[in-house]
Amino acid sequence: MVFEVKCTDLAARIGKLTTPHGSFETPSFIPVIHPVKQQISPSFLKSLGFECIITNAYITFKYYGEKAAKQGIHRIVNYDGPIMTDSGGYQVLEYGKVNVTPSTMAQFELDIGSDIPVPLDKPTGYGLPYNTAKSYVEETISNIDETIKVIKNNGYDQLSNDGNNNGLGIDDNVLSSKGELWTGTIQGAEHFDLVRHSSSILDKKGFSFFAIGSPVELMESYEFSLLARLIEATKSSIPNKPIHLFGAGHPLTIPLAVALGCDTFDSASYILYAKANRYMSSSGTLRLEDLSYLPCCCPVCSHFTVKEFNNDEPDSRTINLAKHNLFILKQEMAAVKQAIYDGRLWEYVLQKARSHPKLMDAIYALKDFNYIQQNTPIFKHKAIYLFEPLDQFRPELMNYRKMLIDNYRAPTGNECLVLYPDQGIRPFYSSYVLQKLSIYYQNASICLYNPFFGLIPVEISDIYPASHNIFVKNFDEYDSKDYPVFLNLLDSFLKNHKFKLIYIIANKFMKGLIPYIKTAEETEVKIEDFNGFKLK
Template identity: 25%
Template sequence: MSRFRFELIAVDPQTGARTGRFHTPHGVVETPAFMPVGTLATVKGLTTEMVRQTGAQMVLANTYHLALRPGADVVEELGGLHKFMNWDGPILTDSGGFQVFSLTALRKIDDHHVVFKSHIDGSLLELTPEQAVRIQEQLGADVIMCLDECPPHDAPPERLRQAVDRTTAWAARCREAQQRSDQALFGIVQGATDPEMRARSAEGLLKLDFPGYAIGGLSVGEAPEEMYRTLDATTPLLPTEKPRYLMGVGKPIDLVEGVLRGVDLFDCVIPTRNGRNASAFTSQGQVKLRNQKHRTDPGPLDPECACPVCRQYSRAYLRHLFIAEEMLGPILLSWHNIAYYQQLMQNLRLAIREGRAAAFREGLLARWNESV
């Protein structure tokens, strides 16, 4: 029996939102789920114990960055990523495909491979589909990703088709290269916001029968409405019995909209990046702690949040930490933001089981639109 299994628990009849359980070698993930981003085998500013306390079940790390430092061979020698970063739950590693998009000035790409010039020291890193799989097998994550090409959202039609077909060809090479049976290799559907290209990508990948499918190439500059329309067109193309992962998304509203369109897994740097910049997500909306009005506020960051930050510290104190440039400020706000995301997903899972996902979304929007 496979070590990976996706168990569908409930589907909301109005929206298609779904809740389930994704079984992996390092534990079960209740879906829909948000994965904090630990690019370099660390969720920035937080210990793994702090991440666990937020309710996070699964984290993400990055192949490209870990291949540069400390090197996949080092991680493998030290017992793999779980032991290396002291995280005993499931881990997903991206293949480096997003860096094909984000580091355009530092890479060259053709049908065979992509070659990066290291952003650290200028040395060259070659990634073929086979090497991307090999590196991820050395790292030892539970879920690994095919190498793909993420095109710009405004790429011309011929360029978009080239990226889609290259992604499909690379996926076949990744499938062929995989040797470990204790890792689930996910294919990645590309195609920007073009429904025909999304369908072309999905059709090619479904033939390879991956244990899960990701939707890549969104939240890269297109308008939110375009992203939602693309999800409307794409998620129905993917198998209902396998997990669906929306890569690199996003803000709380994007998670809710994605869940209501049938997405199961998410990751994004936004909660920690915003936390480092004095911006908090709360049940009443976004709070910018540098604002003068929080200077003497004795209340909690979010009165409805039970995380350690909201239980123990006032808005005034948290603001003081940022104004004084104390490192504790970004740590505490990152901790809260990830806890907020986890609570949001837990509430969504409950709403789906109770058949009220659409009403849950409307209630959130009404509260988030209030001024904080």
């Protein structure tokens, strides 16, 4: 088993990825280290809990050549855990080309014992005209075909699964020579049909690990909506297998990418930002020289005052700043994983989105991604929190409303419907209010209404999430115009049920909707004001 999933929330997964040099937990941030000049040692990275590192096979090839093939990459960089190797695609993006063939790189990556090798690809970057991007995608696929020939020449080991694939869809034969996880690099960037095309072709070639290429420029220009759609285009073609996102090393981008279903990320951001005097924080980056305080308790920030940190000599300051940045990345990974375990990733991602409006734009895109609903657990052990209109689109509620329309039917014989405002009484099923309502409206179907859920029929009011939620109860502040999903749900519900009489006990929110409620001609509607409504 290459990838096991332990826990999911939204499209995120806590999983375990197995390589020849051991397993590691995902989602995982994979720090980039330079194969020749390491400013931060791999042992320091390991001590912080980073269980996999990535280095550049092309630079290793140029600098060490045969020596690296003899010694192996683990000795070269002095790290005994899983090592991913990039192949020179970044250099192609920066300099246009590299003077090495895909087969030479593939053989070299096998010879140095890379755990997660990357074929030499041709990154599309961002902003290329469609036809140019298409030719780059084709070149990457052709390079990958050359790479596959090399893998097969080295003893293509058709690692078959034990049949217990946990619904992950990885029971295909895995493309590997000695257990290494070859990376299917997906190109196409903002041309999403090319991304889908590239994803499905590579999936058929037997890869068990994939990487989304070219997102760095999208992230640097804060095009988070496009980034979200790029990830969605990949995930809609490859829903189950592990996905890497190249170049994601910003504490703001990581929770979004995890929520969208990316499992690993690599970046040199910790050192590159440090060189530019950029201090990472959980809500973005700051310039060290602009700080009056150090808002962090890592060993570096606990050791220095802000003045001492600023006045440190440049090389030492860069190293310390890089270490601080790594502590922030470690903290971010831990926080996002805890949110997955708690089933609170939606809440967490929304908190993060408040750090930048362009991140919030990307959150609005999530509501259209079906795969996020499908991957969100049907039951959670903690209540969901509902704060604002955006929360009507959270996947638990989308799933709930779908179940309500597709599967729920009111008890037969009830010709009357009572709509009563949800006051947050849990469990409603055994409440005094319901007892009274049932006596008052005999043989009626009683439903709570709630701006986030739509309707909650009493018979299902004790199921998740109808009974496991806490919402802001400031009813006078709810504006019906902000909850378009409510009216759609009510329309579908009334179409499914031919009630002859509807009693609406209307609060301010409901009063705003009454003119727009569509009922059958023969249905009688009686409205009572919730203010002053008394159950006798």
